[in-house]
Amino acid sequence: MRFALVGNPNSGKTTLFNALTGSTAHVGNWPGVTVDKREGEYKKLPENVDIIDLPGIYSLSPYTPEEVISRDFVLKENPDCIINIVDCTNLERNLYLTTQILELDIPVVVALNMGDVLEKNGDKIDVERLEKELNVPVAIISALKEKGIKELMERGYDVAKKGRKGYSPVSESEVASVLNELIALYKDVPEPLFHSVKMLESDEIEVKNYPEIAKQIKPVLEDYKSHNENFDFECAVADIRYKYITSKLSGVLTKKERKEGLTKSDKADRVLTHRIWGIPIFLVILFLTFHLTFSSNLLFIGSALGDGWVSLEGTVAEGLFGEGGIASPGVFLQNLLTWGTDSLTEAIRGGMENGAVAEWAVGFVCDGIFGGLFAVLSFLPQILLLFLFFSILEDSGYMARVAFILDRVFRKFGLSGRSFMPMIMGFGCSVPAMINTRTLSDERERTATIRVIPFFSCGAKLPILVAIAGALATGFGIGNADLITYGMYVLGMVVAILAVIIMRNTTLKGEAPPFIMELPTYHVPQFKNLMAHLWDKLKHFVKKAFTIILVSTILIWFVSHFSWNWHYLTDSEMNDSILAGIGMLLQPLFTPLGFGSQLGQYGWVFVVAAFTGLIAKENVIATFGTLASCIVAGFEANEALEGVDSVTQLISAIAGDIETTPSALIPMCIAFIAFNMLTIPCFAAVATAKAELPSKKSFNMTLVFWIVTSYIVAMMIYLIGSWWWTLFIFLALWAVVITLIVLTNKGKINLKLLKNKMSFKKRGKSDNKK
Amino acid sequence: MKPIEIVIVVLAVAIVLSVIISIIVSKIKGKPSCCSDCKSCPHCKACNREAITKTATKKNKD
CATH class of the missing domain: 3.40.50.300 (P-loop containing nucleotide triphosphate hydrolases)
Incomplete structure (x- = not known):
């Protein structure tokens, strides 16, 4: 059944x-x-x-x-x-x-x-x-x-x-005679009553599926209308239904007498969906979410605490609860997990060295596999915590309000709130978010939304943001990890919105369709549901880590420790490896973005990490984890590097190699995050985009869009961050682009005509030459 | 090479091959490769359509 x-x-x-x-x-x-x-x-x-x-x-x-x-x-x-x-x-x-x-x-x-x-x-x-x-x-x-x-x-x-x-209540109404005629016409069709009522309402699908019946009944409907001025069958049927409901409900529903006034949900909405304060409140809530997940200085009260009070120096739990500030729940859990994985790695390393196992085997297992795998797994607590917070926001009913308040602002630019709903889902994973765009009836709006969904950083990209932000903050004392991470999330959202505005005013022109949405009442999320989601997320993440990530770390270690003629290379010889060769070949492409030729002999690691991220975004950090410890082994590390993570080690090593300070590499680091956030997403998301986009041409354009957007944004961040005056050059360029778009939309410039004229001139020149 | 080193190499090769084979087999069966578990995804039917169609076709033939 x-x-x-x-x-x-x-x-x-x-x-x-x-x-x-x-x-x-x-x-x-x-x-x-x-x-x-x-x-x-x-x-x-x-x-x-x-x-x-x-x-x-x-x-x-x-x-x-x-x-x-x-x-x-x-x-x-x-x-x-x-x-x-x-x-x-x-x-x-x-x-x-x-x-x-x-x-x-x-x-x-x-x-x-x-x-x-x-x-x-x-x-x-x-x-x-x-x-x-x-x-x-x-x-x-x-x-x-x-x-x-x-x-x-x-x-x-x-x-x-x-x-x-x-x-149907229509069969007892004033239009019953017309309905009966329709039922007679549908005699050979299952569900004749349902189809008849739909035909009476001039239902689109009904008329399309049964054109002969529509043709036959048309004179009857016209005749009825001619005897009843301003009569509309669709409105009449709706009216009949509501009268039927009202008649059935009287005596069935007894409402308690209530005082006039707003419900608790309404009162909350007055604040949370406020015309002016709605978006700032959303940004603050988002910031708090990131603060509780990524901050090493919870509530910024670190300076008020005594030295050593939080760090518990000299104890087993040294650094667990934070250093220089109280660790947020996410950071605390990450410290706990890292302590466990580091202990395990050192125990295994010790065991292998005591067993006189070959150096390559120790390096492969401890630096290669464990380095890469645990670099990703260490972010599991923060990923789960962030996912938990987003689930709470969604299940409580708040996320629906976010779509509503964003609709109000961005409708002027051709965006409807309905397209923000899949975008916000992209914070979890791009794949279901892209599939969710099927709710958008306008094909162009749907294409634009699919293209920008990956800009809303999914859980897989979190390790990249957190690792690099953490390296800058805790490794070099530059900024706050949570602020940097939050800033990059907001950057992704801003780039997404700007990109959609540009697309909706150029190649994917259109007006924002109407947006009607029911705002559910607020309620406390069910603990059981939340835990069930977390459990699913945990299982999936661990499965991915021990399959795709593990295989990637093995393969990365292999190609980074063998030369082109299959000789084994020690850690200090890694620059002669297959992987280094490929990385160095591609490195110049990324020079405008800051992580190209200017990073010296070890910059190829960034390039390779970006490419391995195409398989799974977690691979970016797994690559750093696998390679960085090997690279640092080739250096004489100074004492300040003790206990820091793979990204910090790598940044330090590179800064030392090119004779600059780590702080000089900040624009490069931010540009690297931006590039990875905005570029082609993982293979699964690409496959989904290909399935959901209307044509192969549209899909190819989407790939180009991702590459170009990530390249331009990363380049702007690096250049402006390194040479502030380049900001004016970019502002001028964008002003020209926006002016061209506005003039084209107003009909002042006809780009097609210009193109035709230019190609005509070219043809003319080549004819003259002949 | 010591026995432990041989075991490490064999294990590494086995892991790589088994994961790659399982990914290929999953793709052939039309299983989803996205980030989330199907149980918590409201679109699992959409992803699995191909697999269900293939399975249904196979069942009909049987």
């Missing part, structure tokens, strides 16, 4: 799906989180039942892709029963969809969800009376608290075996 879950967005379908099937589906708080359907199994009935969770919809008319998906499913795949989930705290609006579902010849059970909230509000629903009025089983449930679910499924199972005939 197959049961379909159908209901409005935020009515609790996915929560019910989780409760029924036991899987850990993602519960988002805005429409579009579940774009496609999900399947599971309910095993507590005499036979197993397949449960299909359809996207949240307001009607079965084709206004959005979600509505088309749900409609196609119920019409073509014939579920045995539809469980219509209704938010009983918002009965009138939810029952609109119910009236359309009841038109199908499919057994229906209405599940009045959020019964616990209704009870809390002091309202009451006469379930038996509603059941009698709608003539289908009605059950009151709380999907969140898993109450009433067994009874719901048992009733669904009973009605599924009996079958049902559809009913």
Whole structure:
């Protein structure tokens, strides 16, 4: 048997799906989180039942892709029963969809969800009376608290075996005669009542699928309209439905008398979605998220603490809780994990050296494999913590508000809030974010959004940001790690927004489509859901580390310790290796970005790291981890380098080699982060972009877009950071570009005409030469 | 070479080959290679379409 879950967005379908099937589906708080359907199994009935969770919809008319998906499913795949989930705290609006579902010849059970909230509000629903009025089983449930679910499924199972005939309030209205004529025309089609009502509403899909019937009924509809001035069938049907709902609800729903005033959610929204303060508040919340995850000086109270108070010098836990400031939870957990992995590495190194194992084997295992692997794994606590904070923001309902406030500001530039929702999902992973762009009906807006999603740094890019920011902050005392990391995240967002504005005013021109969104009420996220997401994330990260990252570190070590004629090379000879050769060949390309030829003999590591990041972004730090310790082994390290991480070691080694200070390399480091953040994402994201973009040409242009954007932004950061006066040159160049765009849009310049004239001149010249 | 060194080399080769083979096999089966586990992804059906189509076709043939 197959049961379909159908209901409005935020009515609790996915929560019910989780409760029924036991899987850990993602519960988002805005429409579009579940774009496609999900399947599971309910095993507590005499036979197993397949449960299909359809996207949240307001009607079965084709206004959005979600509505088309749900409609196609119920019409073509014939579920045995539809469980219509209704938010009983918002009965009138939810029952609109119910009236359309009841038109199908499919057994229906209405599940009045959020019964616990209704009870809390002091309202009451006469379930038996509603059941009698709608003539289908009605059950009151709380999907969140898993109450009433067994009874719901048992009733669904009973009605599924009996079958049902559809009913529509339109068949008892003033247009019943027209409806009956349509039903007669649909005699050979399943679900004639449903199709007839849709044809009456001049539904797009209905007219397209049944053009003959549309042609036959047209004179009847015109005739009816001619006898009723200003009559519109679509409006009439909607009106009939709402009158039906109102008539059924009177006497069913008893609301408790309430004082006039704002709800708690409304009060919170007055502040959080404020016209002026909404975006600054979002930026502050984002900063706090990063501060709690990456800061080595929590709440910036380090200077007020006594020396040695936090660092616990001379003890086993030295440095664990921070040095010079209290470590944030993320940094503390990272220190703990690093302490564990360092101890393990040293224990194994000691064991191998005592066992007189060859130097190459010790280097391969301890510096190569462990160096690379643990360099990535050490970021696991921070990745999980950041993911936890974003999940809290999303599940609480706040992220939906972010899309709303950004829509207000950026609509003027051709961006709608609806496109920000997939972008914000990109903070987790680009792949589902790109797939989520299917909610965007405008193809050009969708293409622009897919292109900029990777700019919202996903979890995999976090190690790059944190490692380099951490190296600058803790290794060389330059800036704060959390501020640098936060700044780079904001940079990614700013570049994304600017890029979309440029695209929407040039190659992907268009106006921002209307954006209607239901803001869910705020609520405390479920601990169980949050832990389930974290567990999934942890499993995936560890699996990726011990597969792709591990293989990458092995291969990187191998090609960095063998020359082109397959001779083994010691650490100090690494510059003669295959990997160094490839890196040095490509190094000049990155000179304008700061990590090219100017970094001397070890700069190739940055180039190689950027390329290994194409496989998986975590590989960038794994590469540093594998190679940096080998490089430093070729140096006489000074005491200041003790206990610092691979990136810091590498930066120090390079600074020493090219006879400059580490602080002089800051613009290069920031440019390197920017390049990796904005360039071609991992292979999985590239494959998804290829599948989601409309054409091969569009995909190729997207690849070019990523390369060009990352190159230009990184170059600007390096050049302006190193020579401040170049800022004016770039400002002038951008002013010219923007002027050209504005003039072209206003029709003052016709670039196509210019192009044609130029090619005509060229042809003219070559003809003259002949 | 000492036995431990041989074991290290063999293990390294085995790890590399097994991971590469499993990635290729997953690709052929149409399994997703994205960052998140399917359980927590609302789009798992979309990713798995190819695999499901292939599996369904195979089942029908059987």
